[in-house]
Structures are given as C-alpha cells and as structure tokens.
Amino acid sequence: MSSTRKILLILGFLSTLAVIALIAVAVTQNKPLPKNIKYGIVLDAGSSHTNLYVYEWPAEKENDTGVVKQVEVCKVEGPGISGYSHATEKAGPSLAQCLQQAKEVIPSTQHKETPVYLGATAGMRLLRLENESAADEVLSSVETTLRLAPFNFQGARIITGQEEGAYGWITINYLLGSFKQSGWKKLLHSLKSTSETSGALDLGGASTQITFVSKELSSESPENQLYFRLYGKDYQVYTHSFLCYGKDQALQQKLARDLQTVESSSLLDPCFHRGYQRTINISDFFKNPCTSDKKKQLPFSQLYIEGEGDYQKCRENIQKLFDKTNCPYSSCSFNGIYLPPLQGDFGAFSAFYFVMNFLNLAGEASPVPLNKVTRTIESFCARPWQEVKTMYQNIKEKYLSEYCFSGAYILSLLENGYEFTEDNWQRIHFLGKIGSSDAGWTLGYMLNLTNMIPAEEPAVPPLSHGSYVGLMVLCSLVLVSVLLFAWLLFHKPKCLQKGVV
Ligand SMILES: Nc1nc2c(ncn2[C@@H]2O[C@H](COP(=O)(O)OP(=O)(O)OP(=O)(O)O)[C@@H](O)[C@H]2O)c(=O)[nH]1
Ligand SMILES: [Ca+2]
Known part of the structure; x- marks a missing residue:
C-alpha cells in the first residue's frame, strides 16, 4: 500500500471517528433531563363560588412566557365565601374537599414547597362594605384552613378591582403569547409587527372589569392607569372595575329600580321568559350595598316576579343602569367613569363566555356579527319558559332562567356602557380557556407573586440547545468534507489518477 493511500485511509478513519463522536455528543446532550416540575395553587374566591386552580411549570423555564399551565380546577361546593357571613366559621371548612383534590394532583414530596394563595373579589368587597367584621372573620376562617393544609400558605386577601382587571389582562396575554417571542418567531413577528396585546373583559357575578392598552391614555384619571414593564417592554394600560355591575348584582340593581314603581306585590318582568315565576324576599333585599341607595318601605315582604319575555323592553329597562348624563373627562363609559377610545382586540371571559357560549354566539371560528347576536337573544327571550325548560333539562334552573336577562x-x-359598535364588536373574542388554562385573573396573580414575569427580557440564545448541537454537527461534517475534497484535489493520490482507477 502506497503512503498516500495509507494517509487517505487514516484520514478517512479519523473523519468517521470525528463524526461518530459529534453525533454521540449531540444525542447525549439532547437526552431529556429528568423533569423538574413546580406547582402553584390559587383559590379564586368569587362572589358566586370559589374555584381552586393548580398550575404547573418546568422549574428550569420559569421565566419563559407561556410555560405555566393549569392542570386542575376544582369547583368548591356551595356559595362563595361571602355567602358565609352568617356562619363565618364554615367558610374555611368549605374548601376542604378541593384542597384534598390538590393534594392528590401534586406529588406529596412537593407539597411543602407549593405556594397557595387565596384572592377574594367583589362578593367580599361588598361584604366588607356591609359588615366589615363579618368579612374579617370569613378571611380568618379561610386562612386557618389554608394554614392547616400541607402547602406553603402565602396569604388570603381581598384583591382590588384594579388588580383583578390587571391580572386578567396579564393572564390572557401571557397565554396568548403576546408578551414575548423567542428565536425565529420573534424575528417573524418583528417583520409582521404583530406583537399587540389583547384587552380583557371579565364579567363576574358582582363586578365587571375592562382592561386594555391605550395609546391615548392621558393623566385625566390616574386611578384607571397602570404601567407595566414586562419582558423588556413598557405597557400603558387602562383598567376599571365596576362594583355592582357583575351580572347577579346588575339584576339586583334592576329589580331595585323596578321596585320603585311597583303598585302591588307582583311584577311583570320583560327579562324573564313568559310563564316563568320567581319570588324574592324584600327583607334582605336592600341590605346589599348595590341596592341600599334605592331602599324603600314597601307594604309587602315578598315580591312575585312573572316573566314577560320581551327583549326590547328588557333592554330599555337595563339601559337605565348606565348613567350617561355627566362625564367630567374627555370621554366616559358610564356613571362618570373615564374611558379612553377602545383599542385592539378583546378577550371576553367568565360570564361573557358562559352566556354567549350557551346561546351559540361565542363564535369560536369567527365572530358572530352584532345584528345576528341581537336577533338570537331576542328570539331566545321570546320563547316560553316551559319550552326552554324542556329543551335544556340538564342545565341548572338558576342559570337557564337568567340567560335572557x-x-x-x-x-x-358592551353597546351602551362601553360603546362598542357593529364594527369593533367583531374584535371581541369570547373565550373560556386558552389552551388548557381558564381565562381569569388567577394565573396572572400567581405569575406576579412568584416573580415569574421578568421586567427585562432574559438573555436567551437565539437557538435552542438542540438546534445549536445539530448545527455544530452539520458544520463539522461540511468542514471535514471540504477538507477531504481539497486534499484530494491538491494531492491527487495515485489511485485516483487517470488510468489507475
Ligand atoms: N351559565 C353558567 N353560569 C355560570 C357558570 N359558572 C358561573 N356562572 C355564573 O356566571 C356569573 C359569573 O361567574 P364567575 O365569573 O364565577 O363570577 P364570580 O367570580 O363568582 O364573581 P366576581 O366576584 O364578581 O368575579 C355568576 O352569576 C355565576 O353564577 C357556568 O358554568 N355556567
Ligand atoms: Ca370572578
């Protein structure tokens, strides 16, 4: 064997060895590391009920956007915690069953390090206004129960309407991936310049929130203004929470107004189906801070409501809840509350979604035009109660009877209060979940309290580790081939010379 051939063989052998070594490195480097999962629990103590959420995320990716996922939701039996004002010691124990469920979902080795937060919303804000000591007792009852659970208790408090709006906005934009894109996606997005955030519309039982980024946000109303720096970008956000404008309290407000003009103990209500009947107790009715300013002495203790099923009349009736007469700012929604011009897309969740989804108007594929929405609700309201009840036998009567209202x-x-029009109505997206996570304030609350949303963008290499190793292997292969080719070209071995091969 000639010496050139020997060298060629050795070179070939070495290159093969190098390639094998590189592939081995690539494979071992990319072996999935043992999963290190972290968990967090948030209890949403709403006015109508409490939900317990369990979230999980990979420990090493804590600061990436979109990595925290909801893995469990547990609906607490019975009323919201504010419903325990007459038996405050029962508020905490009502959470036991859902805490047990959380214990089963989260591996026991992780219990001690899993943070648990409870945030109470409008129901407790109202109870605090009505009876502060009862509200304190309810909170200390839930705190006692949560401290006894094996998790890392981080607090039980009434959150403000501003926080509720802000965290709802953070949740949906975190889940939609509006805050940050990494690697190639970021490049694509910057080319298309589509990194806008979505506004958030939340309709609860006792309050409703509207939150969105507004370019025209002036300093007219500082209490409606929020500034965030998230992943290296500044956001100017408008938010407002209307206490007493959740759908249950709005109904109470409407009935309180109706009671001002009733002449007898029976009332014909256009917002309920024909043939529907309901009785309400007057004695407690005006204790509620949402109705107390309409307090009136009445010669009867019970009000008999009978449905009339008239959408137009119902709208006129409801419209009176939105006072548009005075606005001390450049523009307002209602009741003299500042509202800058509506901007961008909106995600509408909780009761906005429950109701529109029931009426097949959530338009998951494409938004349903406003005139079709109106027609559908109008014809639903006109259906007799017996027919509705027969058709939807497995829906709770409380929910079913109130879909028309x-x-x-x-x-x-949306139309009279916030002044959405036929055009920008199409920018409202009714959504219950984004991926596996419910839309709502809880995820944003946890992300904030666990410092999982950095103010500055973490320095992330443009390529993932896998792509980096792959690219290195590819480059090395190309380099070895080029070297071999060059060597063959300049030192043409005898075996490749004409006549020899
Ligand atoms: N149709 C229907 N209604 C629901 C469902 N869950 C809750 N609701 C009702 O929808 C309204 C809003 O519910 P939530 O968003 O849970 O309200 P909440 O958090 O208890 O109340 P807030 O403290 O004001 O936020 C209430 O009137 C509930 O009774 C559901 O699954 N279907
Ligand atoms: Ca709520």
Whole structure:
C-alpha cells in the first residue's frame, strides 16, 4: 500500500471517528433531563363560588412566557365565601374537599414547597362594605384552613378591582403569547409587527372589569392607569372595575329600580321568559350595598316576579343602569367613569363566555356579527319558559332562567356602557380557556407573586440547545468534507489518477 493511500485511509478513519463522536455528543446532550416540575395553587374566591386552580411549570423555564399551565380546577361546593357571613366559621371548612383534590394532583414530596394563595373579589368587597367584621372573620376562617393544609400558605386577601382587571389582562396575554417571542418567531413577528396585546373583559357575578392598552391614555384619571414593564417592554394600560355591575348584582340593581314603581306585590318582568315565576324576599333585599341607595318601605315582604319575555323592553329597562348624563373627562363609559377610545382586540371571559357560549354566539371560528347576536337573544327571550325548560333539562334552573336577562345585559354593557359598535364588536373574542388554562385573573396573580414575569427580557440564545448541537454537527461534517475534497484535489493520490482507477 502506497503512503498516500495509507494517509487517505487514516484520514478517512479519523473523519468517521470525528463524526461518530459529534453525533454521540449531540444525542447525549439532547437526552431529556429528568423533569423538574413546580406547582402553584390559587383559590379564586368569587362572589358566586370559589374555584381552586393548580398550575404547573418546568422549574428550569420559569421565566419563559407561556410555560405555566393549569392542570386542575376544582369547583368548591356551595356559595362563595361571602355567602358565609352568617356562619363565618364554615367558610374555611368549605374548601376542604378541593384542597384534598390538590393534594392528590401534586406529588406529596412537593407539597411543602407549593405556594397557595387565596384572592377574594367583589362578593367580599361588598361584604366588607356591609359588615366589615363579618368579612374579617370569613378571611380568618379561610386562612386557618389554608394554614392547616400541607402547602406553603402565602396569604388570603381581598384583591382590588384594579388588580383583578390587571391580572386578567396579564393572564390572557401571557397565554396568548403576546408578551414575548423567542428565536425565529420573534424575528417573524418583528417583520409582521404583530406583537399587540389583547384587552380583557371579565364579567363576574358582582363586578365587571375592562382592561386594555391605550395609546391615548392621558393623566385625566390616574386611578384607571397602570404601567407595566414586562419582558423588556413598557405597557400603558387602562383598567376599571365596576362594583355592582357583575351580572347577579346588575339584576339586583334592576329589580331595585323596578321596585320603585311597583303598585302591588307582583311584577311583570320583560327579562324573564313568559310563564316563568320567581319570588324574592324584600327583607334582605336592600341590605346589599348595590341596592341600599334605592331602599324603600314597601307594604309587602315578598315580591312575585312573572316573566314577560320581551327583549326590547328588557333592554330599555337595563339601559337605565348606565348613567350617561355627566362625564367630567374627555370621554366616559358610564356613571362618570373615564374611558379612553377602545383599542385592539378583546378577550371576553367568565360570564361573557358562559352566556354567549350557551346561546351559540361565542363564535369560536369567527365572530358572530352584532345584528345576528341581537336577533338570537331576542328570539331566545321570546320563547316560553316551559319550552326552554324542556329543551335544556340538564342545565341548572338558576342559570337557564337568567340567560335572557344576561344576554340583554351583556349587550347593554358592551353597546351602551362601553360603546362598542357593529364594527369593533367583531374584535371581541369570547373565550373560556386558552389552551388548557381558564381565562381569569388567577394565573396572572400567581405569575406576579412568584416573580415569574421578568421586567427585562432574559438573555436567551437565539437557538435552542438542540438546534445549536445539530448545527455544530452539520458544520463539522461540511468542514471535514471540504477538507477531504481539497486534499484530494491538491494531492491527487495515485489511485485516483487517470488510468489507475
Ligand atoms: N351559565 C353558567 N353560569 C355560570 C357558570 N359558572 C358561573 N356562572 C355564573 O356566571 C356569573 C359569573 O361567574 P364567575 O365569573 O364565577 O363570577 P364570580 O367570580 O363568582 O364573581 P366576581 O366576584 O364578581 O368575579 C355568576 O352569576 C355565576 O353564577 C357556568 O358554568 N355556567
Ligand atoms: Ca370572578
């Protein structure tokens, strides 16, 4: 064997060895590391009920956007915690069953390090206004129960309407991936310049929130203004929470107004179906801070409501809840509250979604035009109660009987309250979940309290580790081939010379 051939063989052998070594490195480097999962628990103590959420995320990716996922939701049996004002010691124990469920979902080795937060919203804000000591007792009862659970208790408090709006906005934009894109996606997005955030519309039982980024946000109303720096970008956000404008309290407000003009103990209500009947107790009715300013002495203790099923009349009736007469700012929604011009897309969740989804108007594929929405609600309201009840036998009567009112209320709030028009109505997206996570304030609350949203963008290499190793292997292969080719070209071995091969 000639010496050139020997060298060629050795070179070939070495290159093969190098390639094998590189592939081995690539494979071992990319072996999935043992999963290190972290968990967090948030209890949403709403006015109508409490939900317990369990979230999980990979420990090493804590600061990436979109990595925290909801893995469990547990609906607490019975009323919201504010419903325990007459038996405050029972508020905490009502959470036991859902805490047990959380214990089963989260591996026991992780219990001690899993943070648990409870945030109470409008129901407790109202109870605090009505009876502060009862509200304190309810909170200390839930705190006692949560401290006894094996998790890392981080607090139980009433959150403000501003926080509720802000965290709802953070949740949906975190889940939609509006805050940050990494690697190639970021480049694509910067080319298309589509890194806009979505506004958030939340309709609860006792309050409703509107939150969105506004370019024209002036300093007219500082209490409606929020500034965030998230992943290296500044956001100027408008938010407002209307206490007493959640759908249950809006109905109470409407009935309080109706009671001002009733002449007998029976009332014909256009917002309920024909043939529907309901009785309400007057004695407690005006204790509620949402109705107390309409307090009136009445010669009867019970009010008999009978449905009339008239959408137009119902809308007119509801419209009176939105006072548009005075506005001390450049523009207002209602009741003299500042509202800058509406901007961008909106995600509408909780009761906005429950109601529109029931009426097949959530338009998951493409938004349903406003005139079709109106027609559908109008014809739903006109259906007799017996027919509705027979058709939807497995829906709770409380929910079913109120879809007509709720549909009309949602349209009033959005059209008359916030002044959405036929055009920008199409920018409202009714959504219950984004991926596996419910839309709501809880995820944003946890992300904030666990410092999982950095103010500055973490320095992330443009390529993932896998792509980096792959690219290195590819480059090395190309380099070896080029070297071999060059060597063959300049030192043409005898075996390759004409006549020899
Ligand atoms: N149709 C229907 N209504 C629901 C459902 N869950 C809750 N609701 C009702 O929808 C309204 C809003 O519910 P939530 O968003 O849970 O309200 P909440 O958090 O208890 O109330 P806030 O403290 O004001 O936020 C209430 O009137 C509930 O009774 C559901 O699954 N279907
Ligand atoms: Ca809520």
